[in-house]
Amino acid sequence: MTGEAGTPAATVDVVPLRRRHLRQVLRIDGQQEGDRWSPGLFLAEIRRGDDDRCYRVARHRGRVVGFAGMLYAGDDGHITTVATDGAHRRRGVATALLVALATDARRRGVDALTLEVRASNQPALGLYRRFGFAPAGVRKGYYSDNGEDALVLWADAVTSDDYGRRLGSLSGSPAGSAPMTRSAS
Ligand SMILES: CC(C)(COP(=O)(O)OP(=O)(O)OC[C@H]1O[C@@H](n2cnc3c(N)ncnc32)[C@H](O)[C@@H]1OP(=O)(O)O)[C@@H](O)C(=O)NCCC(=O)NCCS
Numbered sequence: 300m301t302g303e304a305g306t307p308a309a310t311v312d313v314v315p316l317r318r319r320h321l322r323q324v325l326r327i328d329g330q331q332e333g334d335r336w337s338p339g340l341f342l343a344e345i346r347r348g349d350d351d352r353c354y355r356v357a358r359h360r361g362r363v364v365g366f367a368g369m370l371y372a373g374d375d376g377h378i379t380t381v382a383t384d385g386a387h388r389r390r391g392v393a394t395a396l397l398v399a400l401a402t403d404a405r406r407r408g409v410d411a412l413t414l415e416v417r418a419s420n421q422p423a424l425g426l427y428r429r430f431g432f433a434p435a436g437v438r439k440g441y442y443s444d445n446g447e448d449a450l451v452l453w454a455d456a457v458t459s460d461d462y463g464r465r466l467g468s469l470s471g472s473p474a475g476s477a478p479m480t481r482s483a484s
Contacts, residue, residue: 311392313399316354316366318345323363324356327384333417333444336380344368344379353403357383357392367396369404369412376404376457378414381423393426398470401430401457405466410458415449417442427452431465 316324321341328335344354353376354368365383369376378400383392404412412430415438416423432452441449456462 311357311359311364311390311395313355313357313395315349316341316345316356316368318342320356320363320366321345324366327363327366327382328380330385331382333442344370353400355396355399357396359387359392365392365396367393367400369400371404371407371409374409374411376400376409376412378412381426388422394429394469397426397430398466401454401462401466405458405463408458410456412454412457414452415441416452418448418450424450427454429469430454431457431462 321338324341325336325338328341344352351371352368353371355366356363357365363384364387365381367381368379370379371377378397381393381396401412404410412432413435414427414432416427418437431454433454434450435453436451438449438451440446454462
């Protein structure tokens with residue numbers, strides 16, 4: 300798991316999304332099937348600041364290799380987007396990003412996280428399962444590009460000690476932090 304194409308999770312750092320990252324984020328977003336975010340949408344989210352948002356990028360050797368975002372609404376955190384550069388997948392990049400988002404939620408006392416995912420998106424479903432997300436409903440024909448259903452997933456008790464331990468084991472730390480993965484908020 301070495302070389303330019305590999306991304307050892309140990310060398311990924313997670314930092315707040317800023318305007319300067321946008322070009323690289325759009326490049327990664329453009330690799331996805333279906334609906335993509337416009338530059339204006341990303342910019343609007345960045346401009347909203349961190350009060351009710353948490354957007355992060357993962358960098359490897361200074362290059363953005365993934366991004367993820369969450370907005371807070373009421374008592375819940377809604378994960379809006381997660382993506383890893385196609386050349387850097389299965390190296391723990393999205394895991395490091397979700398650990399950062401869930402850690403931010405815990406810091407704010409937010410106990411429940413939710414998201415929508417394409418019913419056929421097995422990689423994402425596998426990722427979310429590791430974070431304790433379980434299906435709670437279906438939005439029929441939610442995706443406009445192909446009419447695919449969305450599964451609505453929820454993770455509960457995010458502020459619990461058990462969940463902290465889960466994050467710890469996902470990030471290789473017994474205390475819920477990520478010693479192998481530098482994280483800035
Ligand atoms: C889903 C996605 C974000 C995962 O990113 P990633 O950086 O490769 O994920 P990780 O390396 O952290 O994987 C964590 C776990 O998720 C699951 N997973 C990830 N990719 C998988 C795949 N292709 N097949 C099956 N399980 C997969 C596995 O359980 C994996 O752990 P493992 O590698 O130890 O088996 C990435 O595939 C992607 O960007 N897809 C396109 C965008 C997308 O679908 N985003 C989600 C929208 S809801």
